[in-house]
Amino acid sequence: MITRRLASLALVLLLAAVIPAFGAPAQRRDGPMPPAMPQGLPAGWLEAAWEAYKKHFVRSGRVVDDVNRISHSEGQGYAMLIAVKAGDRTGFDEIWRWTKQELFIDPSGLAAWQWKEQASPHVTDKNNATDGDILIAWALIEAGEKWKSAEYVDAARSILSALGRTVIAPNEAGPVLLPGRLGFSVEDHSDGQVLNLSYWVFPAFERLRGLAPEIDWAGVQASGLRLLRESRFGPMRLPSDWIAVGSAPPAPAKSFPPRFSYNAIRIPLYLAWAKIEQPDLLRPFAGLWNEKLNLGPFEIELPSGSALDTLGGVGFKAVVATAKCALARQKLHASLRIIEPGAYYPTTLHILSLIALQERYPECL
Amino acid sequence: MSVKRMILFLGCVAPVALLATGSSSAETLRRPSLLQGQASGAAQETPFNLRAALPADPTTTQGIPRSPLLSGTGSLTNAQPQPRAPANINVAPAKVDESALRFYASQNDAARVSMEIRRLKALHPTWEPPSNLFEEARDPTIEQGLWDLFAAGRFDEIRTAVAEIRAQDPTWRPSDDFITKFERAELRVQLVAASDAKDAAGVLTLAEFDPGMLACSDIDVMWRVAEALIQTGDQARAQELYRYILSNCADPAARLATVQKASELLPPEIVKTLIAMGRRQPGGMSEFEAVQLDLLRRQIGSSISDPTSQPVPVAELRKFEALVTQKKFANDAVLLGWLRYSQKDWPGAAQWFKQAMSWERVPKAAEGYALALRQQGQLQEAEELAYEWRDADPLIAKLYVEIVAMALTEPNPGTVEAGRLSRTAGVVETVKSAMGAQALGWYYYNTSAYQEAQSWFSKAVAWEANETNALGLALAAHQVKDQALFRKTIAQYGERFPAVAALEAYNQKVAAKTARRGTRRGGGQGGGRAGQMAREAVAQFKDGKYREALATLEQRAAIAREDHGLSVLRGWSLYHLSQYDKARTLFAELDKKRSTRDTQYGLYYSSSKLDPTHLGD
Numbered sequence: 001m002i003t004r005r006l007a008s009l010a011l012v013l014l015l016a017a018v019i020p021a022f023g024a025p026a027q028r029r030d031g032p033m034p035p036a037m038p039q040g041l042p043a044g045w046l047e048a049a050w051e052a053y054k055k056h057f058v059r060s061g062r063v064v065d066d067v068n069r070i071s072h073s074e075g076q077g078y079a080m081l082i083a084v085k086a087g088d089r090t091g092f093d094e095i096w097r098w099t100k101q102e103l104f105i106d107p108s109g110l111a112a113w114q115w116k117e118q119a120s121p122h123v124t125d126k127n128n129a130t131d132g133d134i135l136i137a138w139a140l141i142e143a144g145e146k147w148k149s150a151e152y153v154d155a156a157r158s159i160l161s162a163l164g165r166t167v168i169a170p171n172e173a174g175p176v177l178l179p180g181r182l183g184f185s186v187e188d189h190s191d192g193q194v195l196n197l198s199y200w201v202f203p204a205f206e207r208l209r210g211l212a213p214e215i216d217w218a219g220v221q222a223s224g225l226r227l228l229r230e231s232r233f234g235p236m237r238l239p240s241d242w243i244a245v246g247s248a249p250p251a252p253a254k255s256f257p258p259r260f261s262y263n264a265i266r267i268p269l270y271l272a273w274a275k276i277e278q279p280d281l282l283r284p285f286a287g288l289w290n291e292k293l294n295l296g297p298f299e300i301e302l303p304s305g306s307a308l309d310t311l312g313g314v315g316f317k318a319v320v321a322t323a324k325c326a327l328a329r330q331k332l333h334a335s336l337r338i339i340e341p342g343a344y345y346p347t348t349l350h351i352l353s354l355i356a357l358q359e360r361y362p363e364c365l
Numbered sequence: 366m367s368v369k370r371m372i373l374f375l376g377c378v379a380p381v382a383l384l385a386t387g388s389s390s391a392e393t394l395r396r397p398s399l400l401q402g403q404a405s406g407a408a409q410e411t412p413f414n415l416r417a418a419l420p421a422d423p424t425t426t427q428g429i430p431r432s433p434l435l436s437g438t439g440s441l442t443n444a445q446p447q448p449r450a451p452a453n454i455n456v457a458p459a460k461v462d463e464s465a466l467r468f469y470a471s472q473n474d475a476a477r478v479s480m481e482i483r484r485l486k487a488l489h490p491t492w493e494p495p496s497n498l499f500e501e502a503r504d505p506t507i508e509q510g511l512w513d514l515f516a517a518g519r520f521d522e523i524r525t526a527v528a529e530i531r532a533q534d535p536t537w538r539p540s541d542d543f544i545t546k547f548e549r550a551e552l553r554v555q556l557v558a559a560s561d562a563k564d565a566a567g568v569l570t571l572a573e574f575d576p577g578m579l580a581c582s583d584i585d586v587m588w589r590v591a592e593a594l595i596q597t598g599d600q601a602r603a604q605e606l607y608r609y610i611l612s613n614c615a616d617p618a619a620r621l622a623t624v625q626k627a628s629e630l631l632p633p634e635i636v637k638t639l640i641a642m643g644r645r646q647p648g649g650m651s652e653f654e655a656v657q658l659d660l661l662r663r664q665i666g667s668s669i670s671d672p673t674s675q676p677v678p679v680a681e682l683r684k685f686e687a688l689v690t691q692k693k694f695a696n697d698a699v700l701l702g703w704l705r706y707s708q709k710d711w712p713g714a715a716q717w718f719k720q721a722m723s724w725e726r727v728p729k730a731a732e733g734y735a736l737a738l739r740q741q742g743q744l745q746e747a748e749e750l751a752y753e754w755r756d757a758d759p760l761i762a763k764l765y766v767e768i769v770a771m772a773l774t775e776p777n778p779g780t781v782e783a784g785r786l787s788r789t790a791g792v793v794e795t796v797k798s799a800m801g802a803q804a805l806g807w808y809y810y811n812t813s814a815y816q817e818a819q820s821w822f823s824k825a826v827a828w829e830a831n832e833t834n835a836l837g838l839a840l841a842a843h844q845v846k847d848q849a850l851f852r853k854t855i856a857q858y859g860e861r862f863p864a865v866a867a868l869e870a871y872n873q874k875v876a877a878k879t880a881r882r883g884t885r886r887g888g889g890q891g892g893g894r895a896g897q898m899a900r901e902a903v904a905q906f907k908d909g910k911y912r913e914a915l916a917t918l919e920q921r922a923a924i925a926r927e928d929h930g931l932s933v934l935r936g937w938s939l940y941h942l943s944q945y946d947k948a949r950t951l952f953a954e955l956d957k958k959r960s961t962r963d964t965q966y967g968l969y970y971s972s973s974k975l976d977p978t979h980l981g982d
Contacts, residue, residue: 235499236475236478236479238475278507278530283473283499284475284499285475287475287478289476295476296475298479304486304493305479305494306479306483307482
């Protein structure tokens with residue numbers, strides 16, 4: 001079983017140091033107003049954030065998930081995407097080279113999802129994580145276009161073609177993305193296909209369509225939105241990280257805790273980044289962080305709707321703020337304009353949220 | 366082509382394809398389908414079951430394309446909304462205060478909601494949070510926009526808006542409430558259009574699509590369906606539908622209007638069964654009292670215009686008369702007057718008209734009373750009354766002129782007092798009555814006051830140029846030896862009116878005799894002996910020698926065909942000899958052959974002499 005996004009005690013301890021940082025901007029907000037609200041983000045913010053990011057998390061092309069103490073295809077994909085957005089071809093190349101060499105080692109043509117420094121060999125499970133492959137392919141397409149590189153585009157093409165062969169599966173809702181090529185089908189689970197709605201990287205689909213038109217990306221998007229709409233569990237009407245889709249409407253997958261957690265938190269970021277603005281889709285996420293009280297977002301026990309631990313990291317608040325913007329054009333909270341040093345995952349989501357806002361909703365900045 | 370594009374394409378094509386294969390009268394109708402059954406608001410009321418009431422006829426229900434709001438998505442079209450767990454209001458112990466929870470949810474403050482749930486769960490481990498916390502927050506912005514369009518009746522734009530959203534996200538759908546109301550409203554628009562176009566079959570077909578539509582929430586639609594049922598000959602179902610409304614719908618105004626509409630479309634005996642369903646009001650009267658009275662009034666009206674129609678039941682009539690007397694309904698008293706009048710019950714009619722006049726100043730009552738008086742031979746009273754009311758209604762002024770005109774043109778009118786003449790002249794002038802002017806003309810002519818006669822005939826011709834008026838004018842001009850006017854009148858009217866032309870021929874003959882010159886042959890009167898006899902008859906008529914004129918015409922008829930003008934002369938001769946029935950028969954024949962103002966007048970006067978009843982019509 002793949003268990004991702006472990007919320008360890010270590011993370012919570014680590015964040016204890018980060019959260020007080022909120023005190024300062026909150027006080028500033030209550031003080032005299034600055035002469036003019038700043039518009040947009042300061043020039044060079046992304047390049048600066050990317051440099052800091054590389055320093056913290058990238059080791060010779062390998063992106064380190066410092067909390068889980070591993071590297072994975074998703075991290076490689078995120079970093080490649082940020083690199084190309086930041087215009088850092090050298091950095092991009094280094095990460096891509098490492099990824100190709102260390103993760104694309106299976107005849108399936110897809111990246112092994114996990115890489116452990118301590119293990120030997122480093123890859124012990126050759127299964128893929130579909131979102132990682134999608135992110136890598138998307139970043140390659142962006143890079144190929146930006147730096148006029150056929151090599152990147154060919155690589156992207158090859159990944160997409162492998163995805164089409166292995167993880168795009170039929171479902172009553174339409175074509176769906178299996179989370180990995182092994183272990184998620186109806187044969188593997190009594191409650192049906194096990195899916196992860198945060199693997200639907202909606203903002204990538206438009207780009208992927210251009211390179212792999214043989215795949216029904218519009219159908220994939222529609223099935224994702226439909227499943228998302230049908231996956232409103234418990235009083236908080238939120239999706240669980242993992243859902244099972246059998247003959248009945250989707251339900252929290254039995255092999256995972258019925259929780260809204262570190263996976264599903266990315267869903268509103270992808271919706272907003274793709275400019276999918278249906279209020280009924282965005283609304284359940286937009287209230288997850290109360291910015292006045294700086295409360296949340298929480299992991300949530302879905303059957304009861306009860307709050308569990310706070311999702312550890314400023315970046316998760318940035319994701320919720322992005323949803324608030326997409327839903328109601330609410331301005332980004334001033335504290336989120338600055339990327340504080342944090343753990344790999346929330347820092348990544350923070351940067352991606354700001355990119356999404358800059359690309360799609362500059363009026364919220 | 367992507368699947369989505371294919372679906373959208375099919376979504377557009379499907380209705381057209383169905384239209385192309387559609388059948389019969391329903392082809393041009395678009396039929397929205399109902400996704401979710403009837404409106405929730407009408408849950409306590411079972412709608413009228415039109416389908417069960419009608420004989421099954423597959424040809425009328427097939428072929429109308431269904432056009433659901435959410436088209437082109439196959440099974441998604443009929444996808445049920447995600448089932449919601451029932452609210453746990455019975456499970457939650459009363460002591461758990463959920464007000465904060467609900468407040469946070471109303472703010473969409475999910476962070477505080479989940480924290481509050483955690484707090485309440487810790488305090489009350491068996492408590493289950495309500496599952497409907499966020500229900501009210503569903504899609505308010507988009508859906509509100511749709512409701513705004515809905516309120517403005519911009520249905521096409523709703524379809525466009527929904528299609529646009531669904532093009533991006535095929536799983537999105539408006540609320541079921543919206544879909545139901547929208548599709549019903551759109552169906553309603555089509556039904557009303559079909560109803561306005563008198564397409565009864567279309568109305569019924571559309572009504573069958575949405576069984577929930579025939580409910581008290583839309584009585585207008587039920588009225589239209591009932592009307593369509595009647596138009597298609599299904600009176601029984603229409604009656605059932607009206608009965609349904611009266612049994613189920615509470616709104617007093619709508620109930621009253623229902624019976625009123627039914628009374629206009631259904632025979633009285635059926636309407637009476639509907640009226641019987643009226644609720645008793647505090648005073649003991651039926652809520653449909655007014656309709657019942659209207660129905661009775663209509664029945665009385667039918668009786669008046671067609672005395673052979675089914676008579677109003679005597680008991681109902683007596684009740685009505687009692688009510689009219691008690692409430693002093695002047696207009697109803699007038700109605701009862703006309704009923705008696707139509708039955709030739711002149712005294713009865715006079716009594717009701719007089720009664721009505723005593724209650725209210727109703728011109729129709731005065732008119733009826735004057736007519737009834739005249740029928741009873743009380744001509745002087747009739748004339749006085751009509752004169753008194755002459756300004757109330759042009760018809761009364763006309764009646765007054767008729768009464769006086771008849772008196773003035775009696776064969777021997779005797780001397781008419783000056784005051785009566787002058788007030789007659791006044792009314793005739795006021796209403797510019799050609800008939801009245803002509804009557805005055807003849808009166809003066811017959812009393813040898815030719816100057817006055819000429820003056821009135823001039824007015825008569827000015828107001829209405831007909832043969833008699835022109836003839837009168839020419840004769841009067843001749844008598845006052847105004848040759849210029851005489852010739853002018855002949856020249857102006859001779860071609861149109863043969864009697865006038867005949868006068869000219871007669872005049873020329875006289876002139877010829879005097880001058881010993883040859884005569885010009887009159888065109889219409891025939892030459893030789895026949896022509897001479899025609900001119901003689903005209904001369905005799907002009908001199909008031911009607912019997913002689915008739916004799917001459919008889920002799921002439923033996924040797925020549927009598928033309929229209931001479932026949933009119935014969936008619937008037939008969940008339941002046943008081944042989945009204947013969948005059949009327951002749952005028953009727955002439956009028957049938959060739960209707961002129963003269964034949965019409967002849968017919969009118971001779972008829973009125975024989976049966977003055979209808980003079981006021």
